[in-house]
Every structure is written in C-alpha cells, then in structure tokens.
Amino acid sequence: MIWSKKYSPKSVSEVVGQKKSVEQFTLWYQNWKPGKKAALLTGSPGVGKTCLSEALASEKNLEVIELNASDYRTASQIKEVIGQSMKQHSIFKKGKIFLIDEVDGISGNKDRGGSKEIVKIIEESKFPIVMTANDQWNKKLSGLKTHCQLINFGKVNFWGVLRRLEEICQKENIKCSKDLLKQLAKMSDGDLRSAINDLETLSSGRSEILLDDLQVLGSRERDENIFDSLKMIFKTKSIQAARMSIQNTGKDPDEIFWWIEQNIANEYEKPDEIAKAYDMMSKADIFRGRISKRQYWKLLKYMIDLMTGGVALSKKEMYRKFSRFEYPDRIKYFGMTKMKRANEKEQLLELSQKLHCSTKKIRQEYLPFLDLLNKN
Ligand SMILES: Nc1ncnc2c1ncn2[C@@H]1O[C@H](COP(=O)(O)OP(=O)(O)O)[C@@H](O)[C@H]1O
C-alpha cells in the first residue's frame, strides 16, 4: 500500500492542521438531518479533504459510499450508483455517508442537468452527502453551492507537514535528518500528499536518506508540467513513481498517452527496449479504445499503469542523458484538422437525422457510395 494511504488519518483528531475546517465539518455532520445541505469541501490537492471525510466515517462507524472521478463521468451515472443505495439502510454499519469526490471533474458543459441532478440527490437523500472540489470558484459549482455548506481547506502548514513526516519516518524505521524533512516540507508547499509521496520515493528500498538524495526529486513545482512527468516515466524504475508522475500535470490521460508515444524513441536507445515499450503502449491502447467506446472508466487505471509503469519498466537501466521531448504529432494533427472535423461532424449529424441512422453507419457504409455518385 502506498504510504499516503497507509498513513491516512484513522480518526478525525489525526487530521493535521485543519482545525477550523474539522470543527465546521463535524458540526455539520452532527446537525445533519434529511433535507439539510450537503457539505462541499474545497481546497487545493493533498490537504485532507477526502481523508477527513473518511476519518469521520470510520470514527462514527459509517458505511462510505464513495464515488471518484474515475467511477463516473456524468450526473446520471452518479444517480444510478447513489440512487440504489440511497433508500436502503446499511446492514452492518450504523449509518451511511455519500462521498462524491472531485465533483468539479464531472463532465458536461456547464450544465446538461449536471448539477441539477446532484441537487435533486441532495434534496432526496436520507443520508448526508459530502462532496470535494479543488477550486471553490469553479463555475461548474455555482449551481450546487446554494445547496451546500462550504468548508474551505487551507494548505497544511509547514510544521504540520513536518510533524507528519517525522511520525512516518519513525514508524517506517527510516533514519534521516531533520533538515531533510524540513526541506521536503518546504517543497511540498502545503500539499501533504505530495510530501508523503516524496518521502516514499526517497526511501524506497533504503533505511537511511541523506540530504544529497533530494536531487532525485529535482525541483518539483506544484504544477508539474508534462516534461517533468515524461522525465520521471523514462528515468524511474518504479511503477509507483511512474504512475504518480502524471497526477499533477493537469492533462488528461489520453493526451499524456500521445506524449509518451511520441517520445519513447527519443529516450530509449536499445531496440528491444523500444519494442517492449511500444508493446506496453499497444496494450494501453486496447484499454483506451474500450474506455472510449463503452465509456467504461473503471479501465482507466489499467491504461495508466501500462502506459506509465509499463513503459518505465521496459528499460533495463536508466539512460544518463538529457533528452529533448517533442510535442506529439498526433495532437498537432488533431489541432490542425479540428475545424474540418467539426464541419464533417455537423454534416454527418444532419444526414443522420434525415436518414434515421447513426453517424458511424453513414460514415462507414453510405459515404463511400455518395462519394462515388458524386464523382460520376
Ligand atoms: N490534513 C491532513 N492530515 C493528515 N494527513 C493528510 C492531510 N492532508 C493530506 N493527508 C495525507 O495525504 C493523503 C491524501 O489526502 P487527501 O485527503 O486525499 O487530499 P485531498 O485534499 O486532495 O482530498 C491522505 O491519505 C493522507 O495520508
């Protein structure tokens, strides 16, 4: 289990440095009755929004029905999952709580019923609903906000991060200086998850960490850019590190897929390693296809593991060199043909209404003949 999970607070009192938010949240829970507002926890990543909800649930012996962004993409999918368990009481636990994680990630252009559906769920639920989001000012949340009690989380302060890192070192039996931990705490910029991740990366397979080891991490910035992620994937031999590298890029996995695909041969030199890496990509691509065809987002984790960890482990040794990474041709091409494709799509839609069949069918079965007719 990765450390940030392993050392997730087991009780509310273990949550570090969020005194005010913790108070507000506990109070909200105590006063909650059906028909009351949901809680909307906002704040930057890694500050304890999700883990506070989970800690409260375990403390109060509640069953958590959790939905993360990878489980759902649309409000109607949420409704499906929640709808069923909304009416039944829990069999083994004292109560239930719904956690809709990263609700700002829900798709839909600023409301195809998106937040309206959720509002309905909030109004009808027999159990309290907690939502989390990064940015309280996100436009997507505006419809929801009036039905929620807003609880904002600040960054975890330096000393809080430091204390947590010290505890973990102690429990994991890792020797390292206070200076190093201070450095890690400073670099984390209040993101405790990333601080714990860094500590885990540094100590993988060792019982002592030295200040010099910090170089491994490079100068990580909060918004890791895509080049840093690529560097991580291509240089590391740890699946965990490769997988985590894409978390903070702010790009979606599909786009990152093309970045990796483009740059394998820029980094790897041995033919068998290149072949292996592309083999991993082809397998990731199978999942990519299934996800987009069937909207089966549960498969996303396999796609990500293969394209990050799979590619990372395709090399025997790290290449000690600097590679210049290229912008993916594929994305360039999509960018250039965007207008053309949009036009085509519009025309296909028009035809599909007239002909009463799918755009796919028209493209594959009718268009070639229409083309022929045109030519003659
Ligand atoms: N305030 C906190 N107190 C204790 N641990 C924390 C705190 N914030 C983050 N963590 C650690 O980082 C991990 C990720 O935190 P999480 O609650 O998922 O962050 P987010 O705010 O992005 O939901 C947790 O599992 C826990 O180990």
Ligand SMILES: [Mg+2]
């Ligand atoms: Mg979270």
